[in-house]
Amino acid sequence: MSLSTSSNFDNPDAAFRTIVEAHRGLSEAESAALNARLVLILANHIGDRALLAEAIVLARQAGEKEAPHPA
Secondary structure, three states, X not given: OOXXXXXXXXXXXHHHHHHHHHHOOOOHHHXXXXXXXXXXXXXXXXXXXXXXXXXXXXXXXHHHHHOOOOO
């Protein structure tokens, strides 16, 4: 099995809104804790350590592209 990076949702915008709504009214710490629990639940659902490692690499690379570079 390989990591799918294209959307598997029939309505990606609605899926995104669902995630955003889950964070409504939470503090920054509560939001971070929700994200951590969600990641662990979904990682367990996937159940494939190699896919998890691949997803981590992609997420870190995406974060590096978004991070401001020191002047």
